[in-house]
Amino acid sequence: MGKKRWAVPDEKICVSCGACRKACPREAISIWKGCYAVVDGEKCVGCGICVKTCPAGCIEIKEEET
Amino acid sequence: MKKKHWYDYLWIWEIIYFTLGFFNILFAWLGMIEFLLPLLIAIIGGNKAFCNNFCGRSQLFTKIGADCKCSRNRPTPKFFYSKAFRYGFLMFFMTMFANMVFQTYLVAAGAGTLRETIKLFWTFRVPWGWAYTAGTVSDWVAQFSFGLYSMMLTATLIGFIVMVLFKPRTWCTFCPMGSMTQGICKLKAR
Known part of the structure; x- marks a missing residue:
């Protein structure tokens, strides 16, 4: 059993x-x-590069047990 | 590796634009492309292909800020991407644009005289007379060039300051064109 990580942008920000x-x-x-x-x-591996890039800091990495 | 497209090199265009305007201010008119194209793409296409692919300014910030590591890469303060500041800045920018057009009108109507200066941050006048020989074109055409070039340069300088202080593309969070095109897209998508 592993963990699935993926990026979630906040569409309001x-x-x-x-x-x-x-x-x-x-x-x-x-x-x-x-x-x-x-x-x-499906494609996202949750690497977090986008989190570091986003100038509005609106992306979060979520984690879930699979 | 991701495939490189021709439009990934538009940051070079941004450098060419400012260089051309340094030697001949009339090239400043080319800046209207950067003003009208994003609006047309947003109104007709309903997307932000300009910001996402074609914006030379943002590419320049990425090049210098991220690739050349000239950015502190700190989180942008919340204030800069708050709705109030974004739309406030858009309104301020449009007011200044309208003012610039009005100055051009005054010169065209003969009520104002051509000033061969660049106004930085809407405050500081910088002599720029070498870039224009009086009488080459109608005075108002030259006046608009100086005005538009001032706006472009001011926007880029503000962008560079926030690039160094925060993230490379912090300017994009409150870029007037970005706010405007996103607003149009949101209206269209409803």
């Missing part, structure tokens, strides 16, 4: 600049209709 999308090494992030960032939970 997100400025949809796309910095996270550019930084993501797995191309797991897209900007939904220019409104906010959306993370593809």
Whole structure:
């Protein structure tokens, strides 16, 4: 049994600049209709690079037992 | 490795733009592309492809701030990405833009005279006369160039300051164009 980690952006704070999308090494992030960032939970490995990049600090890493 | 696209090099365009304006202020008009294109993409396409892919300024901040490690990389203070500040700054910026257009109008109407200066941070006048030979074009065309170049340079300088202090792309959190295009996209997506 392992742990699944993935990034969760806060759509209320997100400025949809796309910095996270550019930084993501797995191309797991897209900007939904220019409104906010959306993370593809399938692709995301929870590395946290986007968390460090986001200028609005709106991304959190969530963890869950699988 | 992710594939590099042609638009990943638009930070070079940003440097070219400011260099051209240093030698001939009339090139400042090219800045209208950076002003109208994001709006058109947001209004017609309903997305932020400009911010996400084509913005040379943000790429320059990433290049210098992240790749050249010229940023402290500290969290941006909450204040900067609060709705109040973002929309307040947008309104302030648009007011200043309208003021700049009005100055251009005054010169066109003959009520004002052309001032060959760049105004930084909407306060400090910097002589810029070498970049323009009087009489080359109508005075108002030159006046608008000086005004637009001032705005572009001020925006970039503020961006650089917050890049050094906080994250490379902190400017993006309160960029007037970003706030405006996101606002349009949110209205469209409803």
